[in-house]
Amino acid sequence: QFDRKSQEYRALKRYWKLIQQDSRKLSDKRFYRPMFRMHLTNKEILEKLLSYSDELRQHYELYQFLLFHFQEKNSDHFFSLIEQEIATVNPIFQTVFKTFLKDKDKVLNAMELPYSNAKLEATNNLIKV
Incomplete structure (x- = not known):
């Protein structure tokens, strides 16, 4: 449903595997993520991805x-x-x-x-x- 050039589309294409992982096993390590231009954990990235669509x-x-x-x-x-x-x-x-x-x-x-x-x-x- 997102435009192919949008930030949301690219983020979902890049981090779709996080959505399939067990939420209890997501890493708390913080890394720099160029797509978001900030240091984020996998849990924070997942929260951003889920915020795109109810x-x-x-x-x-x-x-x-x-x-x-x-x-x-x-x-x-x-x-x-x-x-x-x-x-x-x-x-x-x-x-x-x-x-x-x-x-x-x-x-x-x-x-x-x-x-x-x-x-x-x-x-x-x-x-x-």
Whole structure:
């Protein structure tokens, strides 16, 4: 929704990964950020990015709640939050939420069981490389 030459657009393009990170793990180290022409922490940059759009802020907070419940393995809270918010979120989120609900048994297995296919995926990656 922002013009490609605007400060907001460039900041979101540059720091989009901060929005995907767990908010509890953001660094408090202060560095000079040429884009903002000041010394900022990652938390302060994230706050600036979220100030650009109320919709972005609301979806970010929802994402952080879902991420927290997933990491803490609170499947009841995780799925109740999805069911509660599915009608009010952006259509892209609705698609993701519908997929979570459709594959609920698989998501529950991922949350509850201690198994991971990370080593297998790493091996596949090595073979491809």
